[in-house]
Amino acid sequence: MREPACIFLHRSLPRALLLHQLQNFPSRHPDPARGMNCMVLGASFYRMGMLFLYQGLLVQGADFNQPADNYTVCQGDNATLSCYIDQQVMRVAWLNRSNILYAGNDKWSIDSRVQLLTNSPSEFSIMITNVDVYDEGLYTCSFQTQDKPHTSQVYLIVHVPARIVNISSAVTVNEGNNVNLLCLAVGKPEPTVTWRQLKDGFTSEGEYLEITEINRQQAGEYECITANGVSTPDSKHVLITVNYPPTITDVKDSRPLIGKTALLRCEAMAVPPAEFQWFKDDKQLIGGSDGMQIQNERTRSMLLFTNVTARHYGNYTCVAANILGSFNVSLRLIRPGSLDNMAAASVESPLFLGLLSSAFVTLLFKI
Structure with missing residues (x-):
């Protein structure tokens, strides 16, 4: 009576792998009720040499009846798996879990990345190109000699570089x-x-x-x-x-002679940057009038006098403001030889300046 075919199953679906296409297993577990003699791959455990080659690294495999060795590759690299055989072989195959990748020269995998490298009497090698995370898992090399089946396993681990996906x-x-x-x-x-x-x-x-x-x-x-x-x-x-809100960090008084040029400087730190205004007594100054110019930069404002006259001497106020608040400081244009010549710049917040500052902020940032 003819030996029946042995069908390999994957997720309960036949893979149509006939016994004579892969290996001639001896009858070990007869099933009289079904009239079949099948033997699962790896039912007998014998040592075979299995090599895992990755980027020039040679690694010895493990016996099937021992825990599979772990080997690591990086996502996107190539992995080469090789069986080195020192005896005459009748059938040989590479499997990933229960999926047949190659049986001899016949390709069973539909993945174009799986390629046969060598099928010789002493070596059976395949390569997986551009390895990805779904390639991770158990790989088995199985071959049949005249009297015994041989299997060995390796567990492929795929590492993925760290990557920021949301910030x-x-x-x-x-x-x-x-x-x-x-x-x-x-x-x-x-x-x-x-x-x-x-x-x-x-x-x-x-x-x-x-x-x-x-x-x-x-x-x-x-x-x-x-x-x-x-x-x-x-x-x-x-x-x-x-x-x-603004903080005025530096001021500069001036002591010019009549007919000379002069400069009053006011520096403020603020985010958003401060807007500047100048006052003399309670009157707002407009640049380009009465021999004065106002020059504003990102963090400072300068009041320039092109030709100092007697009416220019006195107290000036710099107001720095943004949407969060305001700050003011008093500066002096001092006539040389006057009693005020010894006075230093002082920071003050008189009532009318507070009102001016509040009005200025409202005017600047009212929506």
Whole structure:
């Protein structure tokens, strides 16, 4: 009576692999009720040499009756699996789990990335190009000699470089508020995530960075870095802008002679940048009139006198304001030899200046 065909199943669907196409197994588990003699691959365990070649690295495989060795490749690289055989072989095959990849010269895999490299009496090798995460798993080399089946296994691990997939966008916040930043990364193995403030080197571990009651010194660029040792770390930046009201940081009085030029200078730090106005006593000054010019820059304002006259001497007020508030300072154009010559610039906030400042802020930023 003819030996019946042995059908290999994958997810309960026949793969139509006939016994004579792969290996001639001896009858070991007869099933009289079904009239069949089939034997599962690897029912007998014998040592065979199995080599896993990856980027020139030679690694010895494991016996099927022992835990499979783990071998690691990086996503996108090529992996070569080779069986080295030291005896006459009748049938040979490479399998991934229960899927037949190659049986001799016959390709069973529909994946174009799986290629046959060598099929000789001493070597049976295949290559998987552009390895991806779904290629991870157990691979089995099985061959049949005249009297015994032989199998050996290797477990392919695919590492994926760490990569940032989501990060907070730029943040603008008023001083004293809280800030929360998020940086999500993927990779295999699980990557680490670190936040770093570029200005002062402050670091914080984890995907989330929380800054409570942020101040102006904490403004600037923050970097999220993720790494898992597979490739170079991935990084992205987030800019935090902290708004705060003006603070006048520097003033300059002047003591010119009549007929000379003079300069009063007022510097202020603020975000958004401050708008400047000048007053003499309670009157707002307009540049280009009465021999005076106003020159405004990003962080400072200068009141220029092209030809000093007696009426120019006296007290002047610089007001710096933005949407969050205002600040004012008093400066003096001092006549040389007068009693005021010994006076220094002073910071003051008289009632009318406070009203002027409030009105100025309202005028500038009223929507």
